[in-house]
Amino acid sequence: MEQITPYxxxxxxxxxxxxxxLLSGAFEDTIRxxxxxxxxxxxxxxxxxxxxxxxxxxIPQEYQVDQTPEGRFVFYDAANHCYSWxxxxxxxxxxxxxxPGDHGLWTRDAGFEALSYVWGQQDDREAIxxxxxxxxxxxxxxxxxxxxxxxxxxxxxxxxxxxxxxCINQNDEDEKSQQIRRMGTIYAAASRVVAWLGPEENNxxxxxxxxxxxxxxxxxTTDNDMGPSPDATWINWHHPHTVLPYSQLVWxxxxxxxxRKWFRRLWIVQEIALANSQAVFQCGNDVIPRSMxxxxxxxxxxxxxxxxxxxxxxxxxxxxxxxxxxxLMFPHIIRRYQDRECSDPHDKIFGLLGIMPPRFSANLKPxxxxxxxxxxxxxxxxxxxxxxxxxxxxxxxxxxxxxxAPSWVPDFSQPLSNxxxxxxxxxxxxxxxDYLHFEDDPGRLAITGLxxxxxxxxxxxxxxxxxxxxxxxxxxxxxNATTVYPTGDFFMDALSIxxxxxxxxxRHPTWNMWPTLNEWREYGASHLWGSxxxxxxxPPGPSQKLVQSKIWEDRVLANCSGRVLMTTNEGYIGLxxxxxQPGDIVCVVLGCDRxxxxxxxxxxxxxxxxxxxxxxxxxxxxxxxxxxxxxSVQILVYPPSYHRNMYRFFNAETxxxxxxxxxxxxxxxxxxxxxxxxxRELTGDDPEVCSFFRNKDTGxxxxxxxxxxxxxxxxxxxxxxxxxxx
Numbered sequence: 029m030e031q032i033t034p035y036x037x038x039x040x041x042x043x044x045x046x047x048x049x050l051l052s053g054a055f056e057d058t059i060r061x062x063x064x065x066x067x068x069x070x071x072x073x074x075x076x077x078x079x080x081x082x083x084x085x086x087i088p089q090e091y092q093v094d095q096t097p098e099g100r101f102v103f104y105d106a107a108n109h110c111y112s113w114x115x116x117x118x119x120x121x122x123x124x125x126x127x128p129g130d131h132g133l134w135t136r137d138a139g140f141e142a143l144s145y146v147w148g149q150q151d152d153r154e155a156i157x158x159x160x161x162x163x164x165x166x167x168x169x170x171x172x173x174x175x176x177x178x179x180x181x182x183x184x185x186x187x188x189x190x191x192x193x194x195c196i197n198q199n200d201e202d203e204k205s206q207q208i209r210r211m212g213t214i215y216a217a218a219s220r221v222v223a224w225l226g227p228e229e230n231n232x233x234x235x236x237x238x239x240x241x242x243x244x245x246x247x248x249t250t251d252n253d254m255g256p257s258p259d260a261t262w263i264n265w266h267h268p269h270t271v272l273p274y275s276q277l278v279w280x281x282x283x284x285x286x287x288r289k290w291f292r293r294l295w296i297v298q299e300i301a302l303a304n305s306q307a308v309f310q311c312g313n314d315v316i317p318r319s320m321x322x323x324x325x326x327x328x329x330x331x332x333x334x335x336x337x338x339x340x341x342x343x344x345x346x347x348x349x350x351x352x353x354x355x356l357m358f359p360h361i362i363r364r365y366q367d368r369e370c371s372d373p374h375d376k377i378f379g380l381l382g383i384m385p386p387r388f389s390a391n392l393k394p395x396x397x398x399x400x401x402x403x404x405x406x407x408x409x410x411x412x413x414x415x416x417x418x419x420x421x422x423x424x425x426x427x428x429x430x431x432x433a434p435s436w437v438p439d440f441s442q443p444l445s446n447x448x449x450x451x452x453x454x455x456x457x458x459x460x461x462d463y464l465h466f467e468d469d470p471g472r473l474a475i476t477g478l479x480x481x482x483x484x485x486x487x488x489x490x491x492x493x494x495x496x497x498x499x500x501x502x503x504x505x506x507x508n509a510t511t512v513y514p515t516g517d518f519f520m521d522a523l524s525i526x527x528x529x530x531x532x533x534x535r536h537p538t539w540n541m542w543p544t545l546n547e548w549r550e551y552g553a554s555h556l557w558g559s560x561x562x563x564x565x566x567p568p569g570p571s572q573k574l575v576q577s578k579i580w581e582d583r584v585l586a587n588c589s590g591r592v593l594m595t596t597n598e599g600y601i602g603l604x605x606x607x608x609q610p611g612d613i614v615c616v617v618l619g620c621d622r623x624x625x626x627x628x629x630x631x632x633x634x635x636x637x638x639x640x641x642x643x644x645x646x647x648x649x650x651x652x653x654x655x656x657x658x659x660s661v662q663i664l665v666y667p668p669s670y671h672r673n674m675y676r677f678f679n680a681e682t683x684x685x686x687x688x689x690x691x692x693x694x695x696x697x698x699x700x701x702x703x704x705x706x707x708r709e710l711t712g713d714d715p716e717v718c719s720f721f722r723n724k725d726t727g728x729x730x731x732x733x734x735x736x737x738x739x740x741x742x743x744x745x746x747x748x749x750x751x752x753x754x
Contacts (some may be wrong), residue, residue: 032166035063035158037197043067045207045214046195047140050177050187051159059156059169059177062186063194068210071217073304074128075099080250081667083125087115094249097352098305098319101125102247102258111247111258140188142218143180144299146226146289147193148172169193176224179313190214205394212302212382221303221318223290228312230284231277236314238278242327243320250352252670254326268330279336285311286325286339286346294368294375298382301353322350332578353383355669357712358411359419359449367443373400373429376440377407385712388414400441401433408438409465415715416460416732418475418620424590424605424638434471435636436753444590450529450603450622450641451716452536452663454675457648457689458719459741460732461619472633473753476738477617478746480650481596481642483625489606490588494581497588498556501527504593504601505557514599515644515654521545522643524552526601527584529641536663543580551580587641600645605638614642615751616650618738621717626751633752651736651746652691659690668709675717687719689733698734699724 040046049062076099078086083093083101092104093115103115114122153168156177169177173193180187196207215221225232245265248254256263264270288311290296300307300318307318328334328343348364356364361380370379378394391410395403408420422428422438430439462476487504490497504523511519525532525545532545543551587603594604596614604614604625612627623645626634647661655661658680666672677686687700701720703710710718718731734740738748 032157032164035165035167037200038065040065040203040207045190045210048189048191048194050181050189052182052184052186054183055178055181059154059174059181060159061156061167061177061194062159068214068217070213076101076125076127078124086124087120088117091115091117094247094251094253094255096247096319097250097322100127102249102255104255111255113258139219140190141220141222142190142215142299142303143176143192143222143224144215144290144296144303145176145191145224146172146293146296148289167194172224172226175227179227179310180222180224190218201396205396208378208394209381212298215299215382216302216304218303220306220308221299223296223300223307223309223318225285225288225290225309225311228314231281232285232311233314234278235281235285236311236316238274238282239324240316240320242272242324243316246323246327248323248326250670254330266327266330268332270331271333272331276335279334279339282328283336283339283342286342291346291349292369294365294370294379297349297353297365297368298380300349301383318350322347325350355709355712356383356385356671357419357714357716358384358388359421359716360671361712362420362440363444363449366440372396373441374398374403377403387713399432401430401437404430404440405433405437405470408436412461412463414713416619417715417717418461418463418617419716421639425607425635427606434473434754436473450639452529452531452673453622453641453646454648454661454663454717455616455623455645455650456618456620456717457651457736458675458717458733459618459648459651459736460715460730461617462738463619471754475617475751475753476748477615477620477624477751478650478748479613479615480623480645481598481600481614483594483604483608483610483612483614484597485595486604486608486610487593489592490590492585492589494585497585500593501588502557504595513601513644515649519601520552520557521549522601524548524556526603526641526643527587528580529587529603530643530646531583535661538665541579548580555581556584594640596642600642602640602642602645604640604642607637608640612637614640614645616645617751618736618741618748619732626753629754633754636753648689648691648736651741652689652744656690666703666710672710672716674703675719692733692735695721695735697724698722701729 044065045068046063047066051060051062053060080093080095087093090106092106094102096102100113103112105112105116148170150170153170154174155166155168158165158167170193173191192211197203242265245257245260245262246254247257254266256266265272303318305319308315309318309321325343325347329347334340334343353361361383365380366376370376374396377392381389381392381394388411391414392407411420412418420438422440423442423444425435427442428439429441430437464474466472487500490500506519509520513519513522515522528548531539531542532548533539533542534545536542590606591603592606592608593601594608595601602614608625612625614623614625616623622639623642625637625640627637628634647655660678660680662676662678662685664674664676666674677689687702698721701722706720715731719733720729720731721734722729742748
C-alpha cells in the first residue's frame with residue numbers, strides 16, 4: 029500500500045460536503061472507503077404538533093401531562109395514580125399530540141450518519157485504501173478511527189458516513205474554518221449520529237445492559253423532572269433513595285464506561301446535542317439509543333449513594349454531555365462545558381459554535397491564525413454588543429494563561445476552579461451595560477458603575493476540603509450573635525446567606541430541594557456554626573424536615589471552593605475571586621448581575637479581578653436603595669424553558685407578584701411589555717436579566733428599564749462613575 033498515491037483533496041464548491049462510503053468487508057480486512065462531494069441538505073426533525081402549554085389547556089382537568097426531551101407526551105391519571113403514553117379518554121382527539129414519523133429520514137438522496145469520536149494519538153496511524161472512480165489512492169487515519177470503522181463496517185453493503193478527520197481537509201486552514209462553522213448544521217442534518225465510545229473493554233457490555241434496564245424503568249421531562257415509565261417493571265427506580273439491585277461488578281463496569289475519553293472531549297458536546305432522536309452510543313458491538321443513555325445517567329445523578337469510588341463525580345460530569353442545549357444562553361454554555369478537553373484553546377469557542385445562540389454565533393468567524401487572546405477578546409466584545417450586558421467570566425487572575433490579554437478579557441482556556449456562577453444577585457436591576465471600547469487603544473474598556481466598598485480583610489483561598497472550609501468560615505462568626513449587618517439584618521444571617529449564594533426557597537420559590545431561610549438558619553445553627561449561641565434565635569415559621577442536608581453542605585463547599593471570604597471597611601462580607609487583596613474595591617456595574625472586584629492602578633485605571641457575591645449589594649440596593657417592606661425579589665422559572673429565570677417583586681403581606689419595582693416611579697414615555705405579550709419566546713440571544721419596554725411615541729422597544737439608564741439614575745442622585753479597565 030505504501031506505493032499507492034496519497035489521497036489528493038479537491039476543493040469543495042458551493043454547499044458541498046464530503047461523504048465517506050465505508051465499503052463492506054470482514055472485521056480484519058483492510059479498510060476501504062470511497063469519498064465524494066454532495067450538496068448538504070439541511071433537515072430539521074419535525075416538532076410535536078402541539079406545545080406542552082397548549083396540551084395542558086386542552087386535556088380534562090383530572091389529568092396532568094409532561095413532555096420528554098424527545099417530544100413525547102406522558103399523562104398522569106391522578107385518580108388512579110398511574111402514568112400512560114396515551115391519554116385515557118376515548119373521546120379525546122389523540123392526533124393532536126401524536127408524534128410525527130421520521131418523514132423520510134433514511135430515504136433522502138444524501139442521507140448519511142455522522143460519527144462522533146475521539147481522535148486520540150495521531151503518531152501511529154493506519155493506512156486505508158481510498159477507491160475513486162478513476163484511481164486508487166491511500167490515506168492514513170488514527171487508530172481510534174480505524175477501530176470505529178472496523179466495528180461500524182457492514183459485511184455486505186457500504187455505509188455512508190461524515191467523519192471530520194476525512195471530510196474536512198485538515199491541511200487547508202481556509203476550508204477548515206469554513207467547515208467548522210457548518211459542523212452544527214452537518215450533525216443536525218445527519219440521518220443519525222453515532223457516538224463511538226471505543227472497543228469493548230472493562231465489561232462495557234455489562235454496563236450498557238445496565239443502562240438500558242435503568243432507562244426502561246423511568247421517563248424524564250423537559251421540566252427536569254423524573255417519574256416511573258408507563259412500561260416500567262420496577263416503579264420506584266426514579267426515587268433518590270431507591271437502591272438499584274446491582275453487584276459491584278456492574279458498578280465498576282459503569283464507572284469505566286462513563287470515564288472514557290469521549291465524555292471529556294469538548295467537540296462531542298455539539299455533535300451529540302444537535303443530533304436527532306435516532307442518535308446512538310456504540311461501544312464495541314453494543315449499542316444504546318441516546319435517549320435511553322440520557323435517562324439512565326440522569327437517574328444515577330439523583331441517587332443518594334452510588335457504591336463505587338468516584339462514580340458520583342463521573343456521573344455528574346457525564347450528564348452535562350447529554351443535557352439539552354436548545355435555548356441556552358452563551359454564558360451558561362461556557363460555564364457548563366469549560367472543563368471539557370480540546371487540543372487547541374481556540375476551540376473553547378469554535379468547538380461550541382453549533383450550540384451557541386444563532387444570532388450571536390453568526391457574529392463569530394473561526395480564525396485559527398489569530399492568537400487565542402484575540403479570539404477570546406473578540407468573543408467577549410461581540411457578546412456585550414449583542415446582549416448589552418456583562419455576562420461572560422473566565423478564570424480568576426492567578427489561574428489565567430493568556431497573560432498578554434487585558435484583565436477584562438475572560439480566559440476560557442482553563443477549567444473553572446469555582447464553577448458556581450454567583451448569579452441571580454440582580455445587583456444592577458434591569459439596567460444595560462454602559463461601556464466604551466477604545467478602538468485606538470484596544471486594551472482599554474470603560475464601564476459605568478458605582479463604587480460600593482473597599483476590601484479590608486481576605487481569608488486564605490478555600491479548597492475542596494470541608495473541614496478546613498468550615499474552620500475558616502467559623503473564624504468569621506462574631507462573638508455577639510446579634511451583631512448587625514449594614515442592611516439591618518443580623519450578621520450571621522448575612523454570612524449564612526453568603527455561603528449559600530442566597531439560593532433559599534424564599535427567593536427561589538420553585539426550587540423545592542433548597543431550604544427556606546428559616547430552615548437554613550436552623551441548620552446552620554445546629555450543624556455549621558458549632559453552637560446555637562453563635563446565631564440569633566430562629567424565628568417561628570414552618571420548617572421542613574432537613575432531609576437534603578448533604579446536598580446543602582455540598583453546595584456550600586462548591587460555592588466557597590476556589591474563592592476567598594472578604595470583608596470590607598463598610599462592614600460587608602462576601603465571597604470574591606482568588607487574588608483579592610486589602611485595598612481592592614467592590615463596585616456595581618450597570619448591566620452586570622454580580623458585583624465586580626477591581627484594583628486601582630497608579631495611573632487611575634483599574635485591573636479587573638473577578639466577580640463576587642456580596643450580600644447587601646443584591647437587588648439593585650446600591651443603585652435604588654433597599655426595597656420597602658414587605659417587598660422582596662423572587663426569581664421564578666420562565667415557563668417555556670427551565671434554563672431561564674424571571675425576576676419579580678413579591679409582597680409578603682398581600683402575596684402580590686409584580687413586574688414593577690416599587691422603588692421606581694411609573695414612566696410617562698415608556699410602557700412595560702410582559703414576556704407573554706412579546707409574540708415570541710425568549711431565546712439564548714436575549715440577555716440573562718431582561719425586562720421589555722416600548723416607547724409610547726416611537727414604538728421603539730428595549731430589553732432594559734429606561735428608568736435605569738445612566739442619565740436617569742444620575743437624576744435620582746446616584747453617584748455613577750466611570751472605570752477604565754486595562
